[in-house]
Amino acid sequence: MTGLALDETHAASLASWVESANDPATDFPIQNLPFGRFRTAADEPWRIGVAIGDQVLDLESVGLIDSQDMNRLMAAGAASRRALRLALSRGLRRGSEAHSPFAAGLRAQSDIEMGLPCRIGDYTDFYTGIHHATTVGKLFRPDNPLMPNYKWVPIGYHGRASSVGVSGHSFHRPLGQTKHADEAAPALGACRRLDYELELGAFVAVPNALGEAVSIGDAEEHLFGLALFNDWSARDIQAWEYQPLGPFLSKNFASTLSPWIVTLEALQPFRAAFTRPEGDPQPLPYLDSPANRAHGAFDIELEVWLQTPAMRAAGNSGVRLSRSNFRDAYWTLAQLVAHHTVNGCNLQSGDLFGSGTLSGPLADQGGSLLELSQGGKRPLQLSNGEVRSFLEDGDRVILRGHCERPGFRRIGFGECAGTVLPAPRGD
DSSP: OOOOOOOGGGOTTOOBSSGGGGOTTOSOOTTTOOEEEEESSTTSOOEEEEEETTEEEETTTTTSOSOOOHHHHHHTOHHHHHHHHHHHHHHHBTTOTTHHHHHHTEEEGGGSEEOOSSOOOOEEEEOOOHHHHHHHHHHHOTTOOSOTTTTTSOOEEEOOGGGEEETTEEEEOOEEEEOOTTOSSOEEEEOSSEEOOEEEEEEEOSOOOTTOOOOTTTGGGGEEEEEEEEOOEEHHHHHHHOTTTOOSTTTTTOEEEOSOBEEHHHHGGGEEOOOOOTTSOOOOGGGOOHHHHHHOEEOOEEEEEEEOHHHHHTTOOOEEEEEEEGGGOSSOHHHHHHHHHTTOOOOOTTOEEEOOOOOOSSGGGOSSHHHHTTTTTSOEEOTTSOEESSOOTTOEEEEEEEEOOTTSOOEEEEEEEEEEEOOGGGO
Protein backbone atom coordinates (compact mmCIF):
# COMPACT_ATOMS: atom_id res chain seq x y z
CA MET A 1 0.00 0.00 0.00
CA THR A 2 2.03 2.90 -1.33
CA GLY A 3 1.60 6.58 -2.16
CA LEU A 4 -0.05 7.58 1.11
CA ALA A 5 1.87 10.81 1.69
CA LEU A 6 0.00 14.09 1.45
CA ASP A 7 1.34 16.67 -1.00
CA GLU A 8 0.77 20.25 -2.14
CA THR A 9 -2.53 19.34 -3.86
CA HIS A 10 -4.16 18.71 -0.46
CA ALA A 11 -3.33 22.08 1.12
CA ALA A 12 -6.44 23.69 2.59
CA SER A 13 -5.05 27.12 1.68
CA LEU A 14 -5.26 26.43 -2.05
CA ALA A 15 -7.83 28.53 -3.91
CA SER A 16 -8.84 28.41 -7.56
CA TRP A 17 -9.40 31.12 -10.15
CA VAL A 18 -12.64 29.20 -10.81
CA GLU A 19 -14.50 31.08 -8.09
CA SER A 20 -17.29 28.53 -7.64
CA ALA A 21 -14.63 26.05 -6.48
CA ASN A 22 -13.90 28.26 -3.48
CA ASP A 23 -17.44 28.00 -2.12
CA PRO A 24 -17.21 26.09 1.21
CA ALA A 25 -20.34 24.16 0.26
CA THR A 26 -19.11 22.86 -3.10
CA ASP A 27 -18.36 19.17 -3.52
CA PHE A 28 -15.66 20.01 -6.03
CA PRO A 29 -12.98 22.35 -4.64
CA ILE A 30 -9.51 22.33 -6.17
CA GLN A 31 -8.49 19.73 -3.56
CA ASN A 32 -10.90 17.18 -5.09
CA LEU A 33 -10.58 17.11 -8.94
CA PRO A 34 -12.69 14.01 -9.69
CA PHE A 35 -12.81 12.42 -13.17
CA GLY A 36 -15.83 11.74 -15.36
CA ARG A 37 -17.09 11.62 -18.95
CA PHE A 38 -19.30 14.27 -20.54
CA ARG A 39 -20.63 15.53 -23.82
CA THR A 40 -22.30 18.74 -24.96
CA ALA A 41 -24.66 17.13 -27.51
CA ALA A 42 -26.22 13.69 -27.92
CA ASP A 43 -24.44 13.04 -31.22
CA GLU A 44 -20.99 13.80 -29.80
CA PRO A 45 -18.53 11.24 -28.37
CA TRP A 46 -17.86 11.18 -24.64
CA ARG A 47 -14.98 13.35 -23.44
CA ILE A 48 -12.92 13.08 -20.26
CA GLY A 49 -13.38 15.93 -17.82
CA VAL A 50 -12.50 16.94 -14.28
CA ALA A 51 -15.02 18.71 -12.03
CA ILE A 52 -13.96 22.06 -10.55
CA GLY A 53 -16.70 23.99 -8.73
CA ASP A 54 -19.71 24.21 -11.04
CA GLN A 55 -17.53 23.71 -14.13
CA VAL A 56 -15.88 20.80 -15.91
CA LEU A 57 -12.45 21.03 -17.53
CA ASP A 58 -12.07 19.24 -20.88
CA LEU A 59 -8.69 17.54 -20.44
CA GLU A 60 -7.88 16.97 -24.10
CA SER A 61 -8.64 20.57 -25.05
CA VAL A 62 -5.90 21.80 -22.71
CA GLY A 63 -3.39 19.17 -23.78
CA LEU A 64 -3.35 17.09 -20.61
CA ILE A 65 -4.39 13.80 -22.28
CA ASP A 66 -4.06 12.45 -25.82
CA SER A 67 -7.01 10.06 -25.77
CA GLN A 68 -10.67 10.17 -24.71
CA ASP A 69 -10.51 6.55 -23.51
CA MET A 70 -11.10 6.71 -19.74
CA ASN A 71 -10.24 3.04 -19.29
CA ARG A 72 -6.87 3.67 -20.92
CA LEU A 73 -6.24 6.61 -18.59
CA MET A 74 -7.14 4.44 -15.61
CA ALA A 75 -4.84 1.63 -16.73
CA ALA A 76 -1.88 4.03 -16.90
CA GLY A 77 -1.49 3.62 -13.15
CA ALA A 78 -1.22 5.64 -9.99
CA ALA A 79 2.05 7.45 -10.79
CA SER A 80 0.62 8.82 -14.04
CA ARG A 81 -2.61 9.81 -12.26
CA ARG A 82 -0.72 11.63 -9.51
CA ALA A 83 1.29 13.59 -12.09
CA LEU A 84 -1.93 14.54 -13.88
CA ARG A 85 -3.52 15.61 -10.59
CA LEU A 86 -0.53 17.84 -9.82
CA ALA A 87 -0.68 19.46 -13.27
CA LEU A 88 -4.41 20.08 -12.86
CA SER A 89 -3.97 21.55 -9.39
CA ARG A 90 -1.22 23.91 -10.51
CA GLY A 91 -3.13 24.99 -13.60
CA LEU A 92 -6.35 25.73 -11.72
CA ARG A 93 -4.80 27.66 -8.81
CA ARG A 94 -5.10 31.39 -8.46
CA GLY A 95 -2.20 33.09 -10.20
CA SER A 96 -1.53 30.16 -12.53
CA GLU A 97 0.17 30.89 -15.84
CA ALA A 98 -2.19 28.32 -17.38
CA HIS A 99 -5.26 30.40 -16.50
CA SER A 100 -6.08 31.45 -20.07
CA PRO A 101 -5.72 28.07 -21.85
CA PHE A 102 -7.47 26.26 -18.99
CA ALA A 103 -10.32 28.80 -18.99
CA ALA A 104 -10.91 28.06 -22.67
CA GLY A 105 -11.38 24.39 -21.77
CA LEU A 106 -14.10 24.95 -19.18
CA ARG A 107 -17.74 24.01 -19.66
CA ALA A 108 -20.58 24.74 -17.24
CA GLN A 109 -21.85 21.53 -15.66
CA SER A 110 -25.38 22.78 -16.23
CA ASP A 111 -24.74 22.75 -20.00
CA ILE A 112 -23.42 19.22 -20.39
CA GLU A 113 -24.64 15.64 -20.19
CA MET A 114 -22.76 13.27 -17.90
CA GLY A 115 -22.29 9.60 -18.75
CA LEU A 116 -20.98 6.60 -16.89
CA PRO A 117 -17.43 7.48 -15.89
CA CYS A 118 -15.90 4.58 -17.85
CA ARG A 119 -16.71 1.35 -19.67
CA ILE A 120 -17.67 -1.16 -16.99
CA GLY A 121 -16.62 -4.64 -18.03
CA ASP A 122 -17.45 -6.64 -14.92
CA TYR A 123 -19.22 -5.81 -11.67
CA THR A 124 -18.81 -7.54 -8.32
CA ASP A 125 -21.03 -6.62 -5.38
CA PHE A 126 -19.55 -7.21 -1.95
CA TYR A 127 -21.22 -7.34 1.48
CA THR A 128 -18.88 -5.21 3.62
CA GLY A 129 -21.54 -3.52 5.76
CA ILE A 130 -21.66 -5.62 8.90
CA HIS A 131 -24.44 -3.55 10.46
CA HIS A 132 -26.60 -4.13 7.37
CA ALA A 133 -25.75 -7.83 7.36
CA THR A 134 -26.60 -8.14 11.05
CA THR A 135 -29.89 -6.21 10.88
CA VAL A 136 -31.11 -8.07 7.80
CA GLY A 137 -29.93 -11.37 9.24
CA LYS A 138 -32.01 -10.77 12.36
CA LEU A 139 -35.14 -10.44 10.23
CA PHE A 140 -34.69 -14.01 9.00
CA ARG A 141 -32.45 -15.66 11.62
CA PRO A 142 -32.98 -13.85 14.95
CA ASP A 143 -30.70 -16.22 16.87
CA ASN A 144 -27.92 -16.39 14.26
CA PRO A 145 -27.96 -13.26 12.07
CA LEU A 146 -24.44 -13.60 10.61
CA MET A 147 -23.37 -16.64 8.65
CA PRO A 148 -20.24 -18.30 10.12
CA ASN A 149 -18.05 -17.23 7.15
CA TYR A 150 -18.89 -13.52 7.32
CA LYS A 151 -16.01 -12.45 9.57
CA TRP A 152 -13.50 -14.52 7.61
CA VAL A 153 -14.36 -14.00 3.95
CA PRO A 154 -15.21 -10.78 2.05
CA ILE A 155 -18.55 -12.07 0.74
CA GLY A 156 -19.52 -11.05 -2.80
CA TYR A 157 -21.40 -12.07 -5.92
CA HIS A 158 -21.01 -11.22 -9.60
CA GLY A 159 -23.59 -8.69 -10.75
CA ARG A 160 -24.76 -7.38 -14.11
CA ALA A 161 -22.75 -4.50 -15.60
CA SER A 162 -25.07 -3.87 -18.57
CA SER A 163 -27.87 -2.46 -16.39
CA VAL A 164 -25.71 0.05 -14.50
CA GLY A 165 -26.91 3.58 -15.32
CA VAL A 166 -25.68 7.05 -14.51
CA SER A 167 -27.22 9.42 -11.97
CA GLY A 168 -30.41 11.07 -13.20
CA HIS A 169 -31.79 8.04 -15.00
CA SER A 170 -35.17 6.38 -14.52
CA PHE A 171 -35.95 2.66 -14.60
CA HIS A 172 -39.06 0.50 -14.60
CA ARG A 173 -40.24 -1.39 -11.58
CA PRO A 174 -39.11 -4.96 -12.31
CA LEU A 175 -41.22 -8.03 -12.92
CA GLY A 176 -40.36 -11.39 -11.45
CA GLN A 177 -41.59 -14.47 -9.66
CA THR A 178 -42.77 -14.13 -6.08
CA LYS A 179 -44.36 -16.60 -3.72
CA HIS A 180 -46.14 -15.88 -0.48
CA ALA A 181 -46.18 -18.40 2.34
CA ASP A 182 -49.90 -19.05 1.98
CA GLU A 183 -49.76 -19.64 -1.79
CA ALA A 184 -49.37 -23.03 -3.40
CA ALA A 185 -47.37 -21.76 -6.40
CA PRO A 186 -45.41 -18.67 -7.37
CA ALA A 187 -46.73 -16.06 -9.76
CA LEU A 188 -45.20 -13.55 -12.16
CA GLY A 189 -45.88 -9.93 -11.31
CA ALA A 190 -44.47 -6.52 -10.54
CA CYS A 191 -42.20 -6.15 -7.54
CA ARG A 192 -44.11 -4.86 -4.52
CA ARG A 193 -41.13 -4.47 -2.17
CA LEU A 194 -38.74 -2.31 -4.20
CA ASP A 195 -35.78 -0.98 -2.25
CA TYR A 196 -32.57 1.01 -2.60
CA GLU A 197 -29.13 0.17 -1.22
CA LEU A 198 -26.66 2.84 -0.13
CA GLU A 199 -23.25 1.79 -1.43
CA LEU A 200 -19.93 3.04 -2.73
CA GLY A 201 -18.47 1.83 -6.01
CA ALA A 202 -14.72 1.27 -6.41
CA PHE A 203 -13.12 1.24 -9.87
CA VAL A 204 -10.23 -0.94 -10.93
CA ALA A 205 -7.39 0.94 -12.60
CA VAL A 206 -4.40 -1.30 -13.39
CA PRO A 207 -5.29 -4.86 -14.46
CA ASN A 208 -3.59 -8.01 -13.20
CA ALA A 209 -2.77 -11.00 -15.38
CA LEU A 210 -4.83 -14.16 -15.18
CA GLY A 211 -3.32 -16.40 -12.52
CA GLU A 212 -1.45 -13.60 -10.75
CA ALA A 213 -2.82 -12.63 -7.35
CA VAL A 214 -2.49 -9.04 -6.12
CA SER A 215 -0.95 -8.75 -2.67
CA ILE A 216 -2.66 -6.57 -0.09
CA GLY A 217 0.39 -4.31 -0.09
CA ASP A 218 -0.04 -3.60 -3.81
CA ALA A 219 -3.84 -3.70 -3.90
CA GLU A 220 -4.56 0.04 -3.88
CA GLU A 221 -2.19 0.58 -6.82
CA HIS A 222 -4.83 -1.34 -8.78
CA LEU A 223 -7.68 1.02 -7.81
CA PHE A 224 -8.60 4.38 -9.33
CA GLY A 225 -11.19 5.84 -6.96
CA LEU A 226 -14.73 5.80 -5.60
CA ALA A 227 -18.22 6.88 -6.66
CA LEU A 228 -21.65 6.67 -5.04
CA PHE A 229 -23.59 3.54 -5.97
CA ASN A 230 -27.23 2.49 -5.55
CA ASP A 231 -27.89 -1.21 -6.06
CA TRP A 232 -31.69 -1.25 -6.37
CA SER A 233 -33.24 -4.43 -4.97
CA ALA A 234 -36.53 -6.25 -5.43
CA ARG A 235 -36.92 -7.75 -1.97
CA ASP A 236 -39.92 -9.98 -2.68
CA ILE A 237 -38.36 -11.43 -5.83
CA GLN A 238 -35.09 -11.90 -3.94
CA ALA A 239 -36.77 -13.82 -1.11
CA TRP A 240 -38.06 -16.46 -3.54
CA GLU A 241 -35.04 -16.81 -5.84
CA TYR A 242 -31.93 -16.34 -3.70
CA GLN A 243 -31.50 -19.92 -2.46
CA PRO A 244 -29.26 -21.73 -3.26
CA LEU A 245 -27.16 -19.47 -5.54
CA GLY A 246 -27.96 -15.92 -4.40
CA PRO A 247 -29.46 -12.84 -6.11
CA PHE A 248 -30.47 -12.92 -9.79
CA LEU A 249 -33.45 -11.00 -11.22
CA SER A 250 -33.90 -9.20 -7.90
CA LYS A 251 -30.65 -7.29 -8.54
CA ASN A 252 -29.85 -7.16 -12.25
CA PHE A 253 -32.64 -4.85 -13.46
CA ALA A 254 -30.94 -1.55 -12.48
CA SER A 255 -28.07 -0.01 -10.54
CA THR A 256 -27.13 3.67 -10.41
CA LEU A 257 -23.69 5.35 -10.27
CA SER A 258 -22.76 8.94 -9.61
CA PRO A 259 -20.87 10.35 -12.65
CA TRP A 260 -17.67 11.51 -10.89
CA ILE A 261 -14.89 9.22 -9.64
CA VAL A 262 -13.17 10.71 -6.59
CA THR A 263 -9.61 9.44 -6.76
CA LEU A 264 -7.75 7.73 -3.95
CA GLU A 265 -5.35 10.70 -4.00
CA ALA A 266 -8.17 13.13 -3.18
CA LEU A 267 -9.28 10.82 -0.35
CA GLN A 268 -5.86 10.55 1.31
CA PRO A 269 -6.54 13.11 4.08
CA PHE A 270 -9.64 11.17 5.13
CA ARG A 271 -8.10 7.80 5.81
CA ALA A 272 -8.77 6.03 9.09
CA ALA A 273 -7.40 3.08 11.02
CA PHE A 274 -8.90 -0.31 10.24
CA THR A 275 -9.77 -2.17 13.42
CA ARG A 276 -11.86 -5.15 14.39
CA PRO A 277 -14.04 -5.31 17.50
CA GLU A 278 -12.42 -7.07 20.43
CA GLY A 279 -13.09 -10.78 20.21
CA ASP A 280 -13.56 -10.86 16.44
CA PRO A 281 -11.12 -12.97 14.42
CA GLN A 282 -8.26 -11.12 12.76
CA PRO A 283 -7.98 -11.42 8.97
CA LEU A 284 -5.96 -14.23 7.46
CA PRO A 285 -2.41 -13.17 6.51
CA TYR A 286 -3.20 -12.48 2.84
CA LEU A 287 -5.84 -9.98 4.01
CA ASP A 288 -3.68 -8.28 6.60
CA SER A 289 -0.79 -5.79 6.65
CA PRO A 290 0.50 -3.07 8.99
CA ALA A 291 -0.42 -0.38 6.45
CA ASN A 292 -3.97 -1.70 6.07
CA ARG A 293 -4.43 -1.68 9.84
CA ALA A 294 -2.96 1.82 10.15
CA HIS A 295 -4.96 3.58 7.42
CA GLY A 296 -6.91 1.12 5.28
CA ALA A 297 -10.35 2.59 6.06
CA PHE A 298 -11.89 5.83 4.75
CA ASP A 299 -13.99 8.35 6.70
CA ILE A 300 -16.79 9.11 4.21
CA GLU A 301 -20.12 10.45 5.44
CA LEU A 302 -23.06 9.08 3.44
CA GLU A 303 -26.71 10.15 3.20
CA VAL A 304 -29.93 8.87 1.62
CA TRP A 305 -32.65 11.31 0.54
CA LEU A 306 -36.14 10.55 -0.78
CA GLN A 307 -38.28 12.81 -2.95
CA THR A 308 -41.79 11.49 -3.54
CA PRO A 309 -44.00 12.68 -6.44
CA ALA A 310 -46.06 14.72 -3.96
CA MET A 311 -42.91 16.41 -2.67
CA ARG A 312 -41.79 17.17 -6.22
CA ALA A 313 -45.15 18.71 -7.07
CA ALA A 314 -44.94 20.87 -3.95
CA GLY A 315 -41.40 22.06 -4.74
CA ASN A 316 -39.98 20.07 -1.83
CA SER A 317 -36.45 18.81 -2.55
CA GLY A 318 -36.98 15.74 -0.37
CA VAL A 319 -36.29 14.36 3.09
CA ARG A 320 -33.20 12.68 4.47
CA LEU A 321 -33.90 9.10 5.48
CA SER A 322 -30.55 8.09 6.98
CA ARG A 323 -26.85 8.78 7.46
CA SER A 324 -23.95 6.37 7.80
CA ASN A 325 -20.18 6.18 7.27
CA PHE A 326 -17.91 4.01 5.13
CA ARG A 327 -15.54 3.85 8.11
CA ASP A 328 -17.84 1.21 9.61
CA ALA A 329 -17.34 -1.27 6.74
CA TYR A 330 -16.01 -4.63 7.90
CA TRP A 331 -13.55 -4.98 5.01
CA THR A 332 -11.26 -2.42 3.34
CA LEU A 333 -10.80 -1.71 -0.35
CA ALA A 334 -7.36 -3.32 -0.30
CA GLN A 335 -8.80 -6.48 1.22
CA LEU A 336 -11.44 -6.66 -1.51
CA VAL A 337 -8.80 -6.53 -4.25
CA ALA A 338 -6.56 -9.05 -2.50
CA HIS A 339 -9.41 -11.50 -1.96
CA HIS A 340 -10.90 -11.08 -5.46
CA THR A 341 -7.56 -12.00 -7.04
CA VAL A 342 -6.17 -14.57 -4.58
CA ASN A 343 -7.53 -17.37 -6.80
CA GLY A 344 -5.91 -15.84 -9.89
CA CYS A 345 -8.96 -13.91 -11.12
CA ASN A 346 -7.86 -11.21 -13.57
CA LEU A 347 -9.35 -7.78 -12.95
CA GLN A 348 -9.50 -5.28 -15.80
CA SER A 349 -9.51 -1.50 -16.03
CA GLY A 350 -13.01 -0.19 -15.42
CA ASP A 351 -14.22 -3.18 -13.42
CA LEU A 352 -16.58 -2.09 -10.66
CA PHE A 353 -16.75 -3.25 -7.04
CA GLY A 354 -19.88 -2.47 -5.05
CA SER A 355 -19.25 -2.13 -1.32
CA GLY A 356 -22.55 -3.64 -0.29
CA THR A 357 -25.08 -1.69 1.77
CA LEU A 358 -23.36 0.71 4.17
CA SER A 359 -25.44 1.03 7.33
CA GLY A 360 -24.48 2.41 10.71
CA PRO A 361 -24.84 0.77 14.11
CA LEU A 362 -27.99 2.70 15.08
CA ALA A 363 -31.54 1.85 14.06
CA ASP A 364 -31.95 5.07 12.08
CA GLN A 365 -28.71 4.51 10.14
CA GLY A 366 -29.99 1.75 7.88
CA GLY A 367 -28.81 1.95 4.29
CA SER A 368 -32.05 0.45 2.94
CA LEU A 369 -35.78 0.60 3.56
CA LEU A 370 -35.69 -3.09 4.45
CA GLU A 371 -33.80 -2.07 7.59
CA LEU A 372 -35.49 1.25 8.32
CA SER A 373 -38.99 -0.25 8.10
CA GLN A 374 -37.95 -3.56 9.69
CA GLY A 375 -39.03 -5.54 6.68
CA GLY A 376 -42.18 -3.43 6.26
CA LYS A 377 -43.41 -3.97 9.80
CA ARG A 378 -42.77 -0.35 10.85
CA PRO A 379 -43.49 2.02 7.94
CA LEU A 380 -41.64 5.33 7.90
CA GLN A 381 -43.67 8.46 8.55
CA LEU A 382 -42.36 11.19 6.21
CA SER A 383 -42.38 14.89 7.10
CA ASN A 384 -45.22 15.68 4.67
CA GLY A 385 -47.50 13.00 6.14
CA GLU A 386 -46.77 10.32 3.56
CA VAL A 387 -45.78 6.81 4.60
CA ARG A 388 -43.25 4.42 3.05
CA SER A 389 -42.34 0.81 3.76
CA PHE A 390 -40.84 0.34 0.31
CA LEU A 391 -40.54 2.52 -2.79
CA GLU A 392 -43.55 3.60 -4.82
CA ASP A 393 -43.75 4.62 -8.48
CA GLY A 394 -42.38 8.10 -9.05
CA ASP A 395 -40.15 8.04 -5.97
CA ARG A 396 -36.70 9.53 -6.50
CA VAL A 397 -33.81 8.37 -4.29
CA ILE A 398 -30.72 10.58 -3.98
CA LEU A 399 -27.45 9.43 -2.44
CA ARG A 400 -24.88 11.99 -1.26
CA GLY A 401 -21.45 11.67 0.27
CA HIS A 402 -18.66 13.90 1.52
CA CYS A 403 -15.45 13.92 3.56
CA GLU A 404 -14.54 16.44 6.26
CA ARG A 405 -11.57 16.71 8.59
CA PRO A 406 -10.11 19.69 10.51
CA GLY A 407 -7.27 21.28 8.59
CA PHE A 408 -8.48 20.12 5.16
CA ARG A 409 -11.05 21.23 2.62
CA ARG A 410 -14.34 19.39 2.52
CA ILE A 411 -14.75 17.33 -0.65
CA GLY A 412 -17.82 15.55 -1.99
CA PHE A 413 -19.08 13.06 -4.54
CA GLY A 414 -21.95 14.94 -6.17
CA GLU A 415 -25.30 13.16 -6.37
CA CYS A 416 -26.41 9.66 -7.28
CA ALA A 417 -30.09 9.91 -8.18
CA GLY A 418 -32.60 7.55 -9.77
CA THR A 419 -36.37 7.55 -10.24
CA VAL A 420 -38.79 4.60 -10.19
CA LEU A 421 -41.13 4.25 -13.17
CA PRO A 422 -44.20 1.98 -13.23
CA ALA A 423 -43.71 -1.64 -14.21
CA PRO A 424 -43.98 -2.36 -17.97
CA ARG A 425 -47.16 -3.68 -19.58
CA GLY A 426 -49.28 -2.23 -16.78
CA ASP A 427 -48.51 -5.11 -14.37
